[in-house]
Amino acid sequence: MARLVFPPDFLWGSATAAYQVEGATREDGRGESIWDVFSRRPGRVHAGENGDIAADQYHRYPEDIELMRGLGAGAYRFSLAWPRVYPEGRGKLNPKGFDYYQRLVDALLGSGIKPVVTLYHWDLPQALEEKGGWTARDTAYAFADYASACYTALGDRVRDWITINEPWCSAYLGYGRGVHAPGHRSESMAASAAHHLNLAHGLALAAYRATGQGGSVGIALNLSTPRPATAKPEDAAAVERLVDRDSRMFTGPLFGHGYPEAYLKKEGLALPVEPGDMELIAAPMDFLGLNYYSEPAAVDDPSAPLGATHAPSGYPETGMGWPIVPQGLLRQLRWATRESGGIPLYITENGAAFEDRVQGERVHDEGRVAYLRDHLAVCSEAVHEGLPLKGYFLWSFIDNFEWAWGYSQRFGIVHCDFTTLERKPKDSYYFYRDVIAGTAE
Numbered sequence: 001m002a003r004l005v006f007p008p009d010f011l012w013g014s015a016t017a018a019y020q021v022e023g024a025t026r027e028d029g030r031g032e033s034i035w036d037v038f039s040r041r042p043g044r045v046h047a048g049e050n051g052d053i054a055a056d057q058y059h060r061y062p063e064d065i066e067l068m069r070g071l072g073a074g075a076y077r078f079s080l081a082w083p084r085v086y087p088e089g090r091g092k093l094n095p096k097g098f099d100y101y102q103r104l105v106d107a108l109l110g111s112g113i114k115p116v117v118t119l120y121h122w123d124l125p126q127a128l129e130e131k132g133g134w135t136a137r138d139t140a141y142a143f144a145d146y147a148s149a150c151y152t153a154l155g156d157r158v159r160d161w162i163t164i165n166e167p168w169c170s171a172y173l174g175y176g177r178g179v180h181a182p183g184h185r186s187e188s189m190a191a192s193a194a195h196h197l198n199l200a201h202g203l204a205l206a207a208y209r210a211t212g213q214g215g216s217v218g219i220a221l222n223l224s225t226p227r228p229a230t231a232k233p234e235d236a237a238a239v240e241r242l243v244d245r246d247s248r249m250f251t252g253p254l255f256g257h258g259y260p261e262a263y264l265k266k267e268g269l270a271l272p273v274e275p276g277d278m279e280l281i282a283a284p285m286d287f288l289g290l291n292y293y294s295e296p297a298a299v300d301d302p303s304a305p306l307g308a309t310h311a312p313s314g315y316p317e318t319g320m321g322w323p324i325v326p327q328g329l330l331r332q333l334r335w336a337t338r339e340s341g342g343i344p345l346y347i348t349e350n351g352a353a354f355e356d357r358v359q360g361e362r363v364h365d366e367g368r369v370a371y372l373r374d375h376l377a378v379c380s381e382a383v384h385e386g387l388p389l390k391g392y393f394l395w396s397f398i399d400n401f402e403w404a405w406g407y408s409q410r411f412g413i414v415h416c417d418f419t420t421l422e423r424k425p426k427d428s429y430y431f432y433r434d435v436i437a438g439t440a441e
């Protein structure tokens, strides 16, 4: 049996994001986000669903915090909705937006749970999208203003900030493939958005340092670090081409290695980089967050974009069809340690969607329990190997709006009945509680 042994100061948490759990999208002066608009467009989200109610955490956070207390996790990672704070993206601040987050943060702290706050988890104010969204340089400056307002309002109580969640998804799924809001399909828009998201991170980091508040700031990346499908050198080369686009477009500038020129040249892409940008983006951060779910296998394929595709893996899959590859997490932690020069790493997301079986008060989810056990064993291995892994945030605390998949995929360790909004801890909740307590088998 694999060991689940962690240092006493290892940080345990669970995670969510505003649009996925809050609901209350029309309350207390919140403006519209690109996801409100996108989910109204026919055919974009499973069954035409949206985040209008979601898990209703906006009203039910006391109950959720009670469940978090029962879990024994020391931290909760959640995101702030930019359109609650600035309904138009910038300009006139909506004080009621902060009232909610003040209540949430105070209630967490009152329960001994540290708030870890993500500033941007994909809900760009629609007003900014209408001015070009992340393809417009000005959006990065609007983000820095919004970040500064958040530091002012919450910085006395929030000490840990994540600037941006998975900029790859915002850029490539939102502007490249059109499967996420705002739904554009252009590789050059995606590349431009990627640079502006990196710049937004750099500006928000600089703004935080300027406050002198002394907490820690990082970013959460969904790196893709495929393994070659075979031992052929062509497949190894295919891996590097995918890693350039899917990982080094972010880790390159963030850790001072620059953008992956081979990828940009091959695709004929010119990034809107201005003097001083690269220095801002590469300013040292305090930690790197990794959102890990799976590891693809890559194969050379001259007919595919970048001459590379993901090969069938042969591994069992989650409800999302994502291969379950726990050892891929160890490979990714090693890769990230090398790339980032050894700064502290956190798993800022890890978890799985499976179908649950609700039986009275119990919710059985053995697939998720097995997934978590295997990935946590790898985390333990990583710590014992000496990798700088300092904590783990399970995705997700509660079932929620899974973007284009709507409510068809459940990632929570707490079950949410989306009709009654009743919460029920799943078997995986009790398993995770035991891992945190150090008593899990």
Ligand code: IFM
Binding pocket: 017, 020, 166, 291, 349, 395, 402, 403, 411
């Ligand atoms: O639900 C998402 C989350 O918002 C970002 N990372 C991946 C999760 C599962 O798809």
